[in-house]
Amino acid sequence: MRASVGAVGLVLGLHHAMAADDGTVTLYGVLDTSVEITNPGSGWTSRLDSGAYRGSRIGLRGAEPIGAETYVVFALENGFSSADGTLQTPGVIFNRQAWIGSRGRWGEVRFGRQYSPIYIPFKGDLDAFGAGTIASGLNNLSKITPYTNNAITYLSPQVGGFDATVMMALRDASESDGNGVDGYYLTVRYQIDNFKLLFARQQTHGAAALRANLGGASYAMDKVRVWLSFFNGDGGSPLYHGAGGSLSAQYSFSADARASLGYAHVRDFTGEGASADQFSASFEYNFSRTLLFYFTAAYLANHDDASFTLRGVNVTGLPVAYPGAPVKGVQFGLVQRF
Numbered sequence: 001m002r003a004s005v006g007a008v009g010l011v012l013g014l015h016h017a018m019a020a021d022d023g024t025v026t027l028y029g030v031l032d033t034s035v036e037i038t039n040p041g042s043g044w045t046s047r048l049d050s051g052a053y054r055g056s057r058i059g060l061r062g063a064e065p066i067g068a069e070t071y072v073v074f075a076l077e078n079g080f081s082s083a084d085g086t087l088q089t090p091g092v093i094f095n096r097q098a099w100i101g102s103r104g105r106w107g108e109v110r111f112g113r114q115y116s117p118i119y120i121p122f123k124g125d126l127d128a129f130g131a132g133t134i135a136s137g138l139n140n141l142s143k144i145t146p147y148t149n150n151a152i153t154y155l156s157p158q159v160g161g162f163d164a165t166v167m168m169a170l171r172d173a174s175e176s177d178g179n180g181v182d183g184y185y186l187t188v189r190y191q192i193d194n195f196k197l198l199f200a201r202q203q204t205h206g207a208a209a210l211r212a213n214l215g216g217a218s219y220a221m222d223k224v225r226v227w228l229s230f231f232n233g234d235g236g237s238p239l240y241h242g243a244g245g246s247l248s249a250q251y252s253f254s255a256d257a258r259a260s261l262g263y264a265h266v267r268d269f270t271g272e273g274a275s276a277d278q279f280s281a282s283f284e285y286n287f288s289r290t291l292l293f294y295f296t297a298a299y300l301a302n303h304d305d306a307s308f309t310l311r312g313v314n315v316t317g318l319p320v321a322y323p324g325a326p327v328k329g330v331q332f333g334l335v336q337r338f
Contacts (some may be wrong), residue, residue, distance in 0.1 A: 023064030032056050033082045034294075034333025036134065038310055040318040041325030050081040052312030053132040053294055054335050055088070057096055063103070070104035079314065088314060096147060108155040117153070117165040117187040118200040118214060119146040123313075125189075125198055126216045126229040128248035128260035129282055134310035134329050135296035137264020137278035140317070141308055142231040143240040144212045145202055150182065164188045169204070182206060194220040208237035223252045241269040248280075256286040266308065271323075274306040292335040300327040 034052045038045055050056045059077030066072055077097035079088030089095035099112030122131050122144060129136035150170040156163050167185040183204035190197045199215040216229030232243035248262030260282045268274035282296040298310055302324045310329050311317030320327060 023062060025060060025062040027058075027060055029058040029338050030054050030056055031082045031336040032333065034133075034312075034331050036312075036315070036329060036331045038134070038318055038327065038329030040309055040327045041321035045318060048083045049312060049315045049331075049333070050083040051079070051088075051314030052134070052331060052333055053130065055079050055096070055314045056082040059097065066102075068104070070102060072100070073103050073108070073110075074100040099151075101153075105157065107157050110151070110153045110155075112151065113147060113149050114151050114153055114167070116145050116148045116151075116202060117167050117185040118144050118202045118212065120165070121187055121189065121198050121200055122214060125196060125218065126214065127227050127246050128225070128250040128262055129280065129296070132313045133282065133294065133296045133333070134298045134312060134317075134331050135260070135262065135280035135282045137262060137280060137298075137300075138229060138231065138246045139313070140278060140300065140311055141242065141244055141246075141264055141266035141276060142212070142214070143210065143233045143236050143242075144214065145183070145204055145210060148183065148185070158191075161192050162188070162190050172206075204235075208235070210235040210240070225250050239270060242266045243269070257284070259283045268306045268308070271305040274302075274304040276303060276306045276308045277301045290337045294331075294333050294335070296331045298329055302326060
């Protein structure tokens with residue numbers, strides 16, 4: 001309770017200070033709630049999920065001009081469950097973001113807990129499903145680190161169609177790695193007209209060290225957009241060692257209605273001959289600028305001893321009934337932004 005009161009006091013103090021100098025503080029949030037019906041090989045199970053597509057959150061972001069087209073900027077963001085009101089991470093107020101930095105024509109630097117540079121393109125630039133909902137084979141079959149503590153990040157401006165984000169994370173007190181660096185991340189993107197190309201890499205250290213790579217391209221033409229991506233990784237907890245890719249496409253019926261189809265494959269090196277294939281479909285409709293309806297359907301075929309399952313952004317998938325069990329499911333959800 002004291003932590004919550006202190007956080008509110010800090011935010012109010014920042015608001016008053018920035019208001020005096022023409023700074024801005026913005027309150028924003030996302031409520032993502034869905035009904036999921038999944039069969040992991042042991043029968044159909046229905047669940048009320050939160051954050052399957054876009055993690056439910058509430059946050060504050062601010063900017064204060066300090067001259068020479070430069071700003072001091074910050075973000076504080078908390079994730080929670082819209083199904084039962086609990087914190088996404090018990091005992092942690094700002095589990096998604098808690099950083100301060102500076103922004104100018106030269107780019108942006110940030111210090112604190114942040115989205116990892118490999119997570120930012122993952123959530124929208126690599127498949128038709130935004131790496132969310134049970135429909136995203138990219139999300140279900142790969143593994144990355146979404147958030148990073150003690151991070152120092154530089155985001156470059158776009159030059160000649162290129163931009164890059166570089167992050168170094170300093171060692172957390174809980175880690176036994178003695179070199180002072182807990183990990184590094186890099187994302188490089190190139191865009192020209194409707195064509196996008198990107199590559200992202202991470203290497204973390206410590207007990208749950210994870211090396212991961214992502215890459216892909218997308219192209220938009222008239223009402224159709226197509227994504228092709230690859231991924232691989234080794235490490236983490238629980239252990240992941242796999243490599244694969246995904247192909248997906250989206251057709252826009254109008255500015256508010258669109259449908260997507262996708263296929264993803266992974267080779268699971270943790271088991272002899274293990275692999276998985278996923279086939280997916282989704283439909284989205286914007287009721288308004290802030291309200292989105294989505295429907296998804298997916299079939300995931302595990303082969304040999306593979307045990308992949310259908311999950312969402314902040315939703316833990318139901319474990320398969322036995323190694324090699326197929327998983328299928330549907331999902332209906334609403335995303336409300338403010």
